Amino acid sequence: xxxxxxxxxxxxxxxxxxxxxxxxxxxxxxxxxxxxxxxxxxxxxxxxxxxxxxxxxxxxxxxxxxxxxxxxxxxxxxxxxxxxxxxxxxxxxxxxxxxxxxxxxxxxxxxx
Amino acid sequence: xxxxxxxxxxxxxxxxxxxxxxxxxxxxxxxxxxxxxxxxxxxxxxxxxxxxxxxxxxxxxxxxxxxxxxxxxxxxxxxxxxxxxxxxxxxxxxxxxxxxxxxxxxxxxxxxxxxxxxxxxxxxxxxxxxxxxxxxxxxxxxxxxxxxxxxxxxxxxxxxxxxxxxxxxxxxxxxxxxxxxxxxxxxxxxxxxxxxxxxxxxxxxxxxxxxxxxxxxxxxxxxxxxxxxxxxxxxxxxxxxxxxxxxxxxxxxxxxxxxxxxxxxxxxxxxxxxxxxxxxxxxxxxxxxxxxxxxxxxxxxxxxxxxxxxxxxxxxxxxxxxxxxxxxxxxxxxxxxxxxxxxxxxxxxxxxxxxxxxxxxxxxxxxxxxxxxxxxxxxxxxxxxxxxxxxxxxxxxxxxxxxxxxxxxxxxxxxxxxxxxxxxxxxxxxxxxxxxxxxxxxxxxxxxxxxxxxxxxxxxxxxxxxxxxxxxxxxxx
Numbered sequence: 001x002x003x004x005x006x007x008x009x010x011x012x013x014x015x016x017x018x019x020x021x022x023x024x025x026x027x028x029x030x031x032x033x034x035x036x037x038x039x040x041x042x043x044x045x046x047x048x049x050x051x052x053x054x055x056x057x058x059x060x061x062x063x064x065x066x067x068x069x070x071x072x073x074x075x076x077x078x079x080x081x082x083x084x085x086x087x088x089x090x091x092x093x094x095x096x097x098x099x100x101x102x103x104x105x106x107x108x109x110x111x112x
Numbered sequence: 113x114x115x116x117x118x119x120x121x122x123x124x125x126x127x128x129x130x131x132x133x134x135x136x137x138x139x140x141x142x143x144x145x146x147x148x149x150x151x152x153x154x155x156x157x158x159x160x161x162x163x164x165x166x167x168x169x170x171x172x173x174x175x176x177x178x179x180x181x182x183x184x185x186x187x188x189x190x191x192x193x194x195x196x197x198x199x200x201x202x203x204x205x206x207x208x209x210x211x212x213x214x215x216x217x218x219x220x221x222x223x224x225x226x227x228x229x230x231x232x233x234x235x236x237x238x239x240x241x242x243x244x245x246x247x248x249x250x251x252x253x254x255x256x257x258x259x260x261x262x263x264x265x266x267x268x269x270x271x272x273x274x275x276x277x278x279x280x281x282x283x284x285x286x287x288x289x290x291x292x293x294x295x296x297x298x299x300x301x302x303x304x305x306x307x308x309x310x311x312x313x314x315x316x317x318x319x320x321x322x323x324x325x326x327x328x329x330x331x332x333x334x335x336x337x338x339x340x341x342x343x344x345x346x347x348x349x350x351x352x353x354x355x356x357x358x359x360x361x362x363x364x365x366x367x368x369x370x371x372x373x374x375x376x377x378x379x380x381x382x383x384x385x386x387x388x389x390x391x392x393x394x395x396x397x398x399x400x401x402x403x404x405x406x407x408x409x410x411x412x413x414x415x416x417x418x419x420x421x422x423x424x425x426x427x428x429x430x431x432x433x434x435x436x437x438x439x440x441x442x443x444x445x446x447x448x449x450x451x452x453x454x455x456x457x458x459x460x461x462x463x464x465x466x467x468x469x470x471x472x473x474x475x476x477x478x479x480x481x482x483x484x485x486x487x488x489x490x491x492x493x494x495x496x497x498x499x500x501x502x503x504x505x506x507x508x509x510x511x512x513x514x515x516x517x518x519x520x521x522x523x524x525x526x527x528x529x530x531x532x533x534x535x536x537x538x539x540x541x542x543x544x545x546x547x548x549x550x551x552x553x554x555x556x557x558x559x560x561x562x563x564x565x566x567x568x569x570x571x572x573x574x575x576x577x578x579x580x581x582x583x584x585x586x587x588x589x
Contacts, residue, residue, distance in 0.1 A: 021403075055404040087391055087400045091379045091407060 003031040005039065011111040012041040013104060017050040020058030028061050033068070042074035043111035047104050049080030054088045063097070075099075079107040113158075113209035113253070115151045118195045119144060120164020121216055125284050128399040129370060129387045132166025133216045135173055136288065137353055137370060139295035140306050140317075140333045142173060143218065149303075150219045150277060152180050156211060162198050163188045168547060209253045217241070217248045217279040218291060220300060240269040241279035248279045289385055289394035292351050292368045296331050306333070314347075317354060326358075335371065355411055374409040424555050425502040428562070429495035429526075432502075440489040450474060459507040460516065461499035461524055468494065468507070491526040501525035503558040503565075505545055519543060521550035531565035 001024035002017040012035075020028060036044070046062070066076045078100045081089065089095040101107040119134040126133050134144035144161075151159055159182050163170055167188055177184030189198055195214055199206065240250035250269065272278065282288055294300045298313055308316060313331035322328065322340035329347030335354030340346055345363045353371035358364060363380045370387040385392040388410030391400040402408045444452075451474035456467045469490040494500040500507065504525020508516045516522050519542075529545045 055402065056406040057404075083393075083396075083398050084400045087384075087393065087398070088402070088407070091381055091384075091391065093378070093380050 001027055003028055005031065005035045007039060007041055008045075008104075009108045009112070010041060011043045011045055011108055012036065012039050013045045013047055013108070015047040015050065019053035020051055020061070021053055021055045022057040025057045025061040028058070029064070032065055036065075036069065036072075042069075042072060044069055044074060044076045045104055045107040045111060046076060046078045047080055048078060048082065048085060049104075051085055052082065054085040056088075056092070059088060059092055059094055063094070066098070075111070077101060077107040077110055079104045113154075113156050113211065114206060115147075115156045115159045115211040115213070116162060116199060116206075117144065117147055117159060117213045118162045118189075118198070118215070119166075119170055120162055120189050120195065122165050123216055125288075125397065128285070128390050128392055128397075129288075129385070130390075131370075132170060133282075134170050135166060137351070137368075138218065138288075138291055139303065140315075140335050140351055140353060143216070144170070144174065146219050146303070147213055148174070148177070148180050148182065148184075150221075151211065152182060154211065157182050159184050161186050162195070206252075207254065211249070211251045213249045215243070215246055215248045215281075217243070217281045220278045220280040221303070238269050239272040239276070241272055241277075243281040248281065285385065285392060285394045285397050289368060293349055293366070296333050296349055296351050298331060306335070329365075341377075357411065372411040374405070374411050376405075376407045376409075379407055421553070421555055421558070422498070422501075425558070426496050426498065429492045429502050433489060433492040433496065436486055436489050436492070440486050443486055444471070447471060447473065458510055459524065460510060460512075460522075461494065461507065462501065463499060465510060466494060466499045488526050495526060502527065503561050504528050504553075505549055506530040506542065519546035519550075521546050521553075523549045523553060527562050527565035529561065531568055532561075 001019055004015045004017075006013050006015075014032060014035075016028065018024070044065070062076070062078075069076050076098060078098045080103065081100050086095075086100075089098070089100070099107075099110065101110060117134075119132065121133070123133045126136060129136060135142045137143075138146065148159060159177060161170065161174065161184060163186055167186075171186050174184055187198060189195070199210075199212065238250075238252050241248040251272070280291075282291060291300075295303065296313075306315065306317060311330060314328060315333045317334055317336035317338070319336055320334050320338045320340070322344075323342050325342040326340045327345040327347075328334075328340070329345065332347040332350045332352070334346070334350075334352045335356065337354055338352060338356045338358070340358045341360040341362075343361045344358045345365075346352065346358060347365060349366045350364050351368045352358070352364070353369055353373070355372045356369055357374045359375060359377040359379075361378045362375045363382075364375060365381075366383045367381045368385045369375070369381070370385070373386050373388055375381060375386065381391070383394075385394055386408060389402045389404075389408045391402060391408060392398070393400075452471050453474075455470045455472050457470060459466060459468050470487060491500060492502075495502045501523050502525060504523035505528060507524035508522075529548065530542070533541065535541070
């Protein structure tokens, strides 16, 4: 799993490639928790266009990240969610917790 | 009249459901049972079931037919490309008439079966049902007409009358889902629904336990031995199979859940098919295989004696590893001096992915270590650590994981039946072996197989590599 973080249009864009499961969630936590406080942005867009697998641990790390960002007054939006991870969002009702948008650009507009 | 029900046709869309089409539950009853019931209604008492894919399970499920007051006999047809060959073997058998179910379809009824004043079925004419150019099923009161009927591309028998039957093709997961929904909603009448009616359109099997804090919303059908936890909600429009746990605060609606499924706490399933740990979107056939027991899981049946079997395997592996260690060490050093390389083959072990160490000669040809089986020494260490069985199936690679999921059991081992045949990679034989291990594993058969495999190796049989399922990746050394 690869996590790439960057600032675009004043918001943080975190792209995840590969599976986010119990085996890789710790890596996501390590990267995100060290990057976000010094990134200087409030809102985050998770670009999940290249994330093919998600389990409850991976989803748990998104919820933990949302809590972490919310403490700074920010929000997390999800973009380009693929079909299989979307099913995980749906059965865990997480699609009601996160705002899910089709493209990164839409998510960035919503984050302004 | 005799009925011949051909069940050997493989329907690719049933793969994610893990059952042959004949056993797929439709409204919580096996699909083929509807056909048997229809035969009973037509007064047909002699039913021949032609088996192919899932032969063992089908025979186990339907038995001798005493439940329906009919005689069920089974034949195995290896070549499913010509389903009619069974009929052509002995045409004289069908001279008194034949009902032939040729392709999987569902016997939809739009009216009760017509009966004479004495309760017997009225005499049948010659009918057939087609789906495009394909013949689904046909009814022929005399064997004389059979030849014409089977020549279905040119012969035009009339379609079944609506008061008799309307064979309905089921071509996709979406069709299967829609059929179940139609049954649970009561849109298709004239069928028996399993379970007792707790209230209108709510059918429950035996040993269904649910607290008053759980909510059951009809219409729904629930199988046997189910547990529905507090604050869970089931329905409307739900078919739950047997041995299902719906954990607390979970919600299920507009869905079909197959036998032996655990639905985790708080999850929401709407408009889906769930088969064990597989979540299926019937609208587009997307299959999500969740390896996550917090969300979905397959409830297994614990076999007795597995702990003792594991202990014996590990003990024997320890003894063999201790005996072979000096020889393996010597052979390895000798091989390395001659240019052999270490290899690491990723396989799926008992507990998940694991790497099987090995080595290959400089030329790639099998060396003496390989021929004698001593190269299996590192695999013995995996048996001691509990990652492999000492006796079991040839381990599969990660690329073959989908194939493994279709097997009734996966017990990866170092030695086994694969050692006794020349082509270890034959997929059909490996599937049959999976059936063998699922039903007959035990300490005595394991020891017998181990002795035969070891004798074969010491006798100098040349075998492909221990895990010949994927190309090994060269490792350092």
